[in-house]
Amino acid sequence: MPKGNTLKPFQAVTLVLEGADGYCRVSSVHGVAELLLxxxxxxxxxDYVAAVHICLEAMLGASPPEAAREALIKAAKEAGIAMLQ
Known part of the structure; x- marks a missing residue:
């Protein structure tokens, strides 16, 4: 069983995705993992590959949940995804 708490909330990030998904609000490591994968x-x-790696570390308790949030923001910038913060 992972040591980290994948549902532990952090300050939410709202991304503007194209297509039917529209807006996506992410506030946990689990949410980051689901969105990325x-x-x-x-x-x-x-930055995408780094975000997946950091998210895994956060799930295992080796990185804080905020690290997954920051990695998601970098990956979103790389992918040209607009964010509302």
Whole structure:
């Protein structure tokens, strides 16, 4: 069982996604993981790969949840995804 708390909330980030998804509000490591792995428009960017790695570390308790939030923001900038903060 992972040591981290994947549902522990952090300051929410709202992303503006294209298509039917529209706005997506993320406020937990679990939410970041789901967004990156199931709904992300690119899967080969350096910041995307780093975000997936940091998210895994946060799930295992090796990184704080805020690290996953910051990595998500960097990956969103890389992918050209607008954010509301």
């Amino acid at each position: 199931e709904h992300w428009p690119i899967d080969d960017g350096e």
